[in-house]
Amino acid sequence: QHGAGKFSTYHVFRWHQGKLLGIAQPDAIALSQLVGYETPKQKLLQNTQFLLARQPALNALLYGSRGSGKSSLVKAIANEYQTQGLRLIEVEKSQLHDLANILDQVRDQPQFFIIFVDDLSFEEDDNDFKALKVVLEGSATARAKNVVVYATSNRRHLIREFFDDRPRPRDADEIHAWDTV
Secondary structure, three states: OOOOOHHHHOOEEEEEOOEEEEOOOOOOOOHHHOOOOHHHHHHHHHHHHHHHOOOOOOOEEEEOOOOOOHHHHHHHHHHHOHHHOEEEEEOOHHHHHHHHHHHHHHOOOOOEEEEEEOOOOEOOOOHHHHHHHHHHHOOOOOOOOOEEEEEEEOOOOOEOOOHHHOOOHHHOOOOOHHHHO
16 A cells, blocks of 8 residues: 555655665654644645645745744654655755656655755755756656655745846846846
């Protein structure tokens, strides 16, 4: 019912050097331990329930202050629904270029997967952003219906913005100045 091997032995994984490593003692936080953060909690729970019901589910970005419960919420959801086949794969920002490989390993599995990217932000011209964008927006490969990406960040805007990036009057000859921004 829930597969065999590593996906039945573990419910939390870490991507490390091209392999999924099972975490024997994951953070055991429960949804009942989380205080506050109610609206994002309800929305993320509903989205996860859609995934588990094989309905279209969305990728999600949780942003807010440090210590507000973003990461704890994602881990608690993985713990709550592990018996229904939900698995969590923790991926570091520096490993985003491996997302296509991760998807290839889990796409045809009977379980459901949250790819969890904690504390996400990007610098200008960051290639990791492009790798994530391909997974989120699609490529020639069909989207995996058993996978969502849940990311957390302390920033609402994942790429730093500067006032110098805004169009200036001297740029008035550029037709699509806001596309540059």
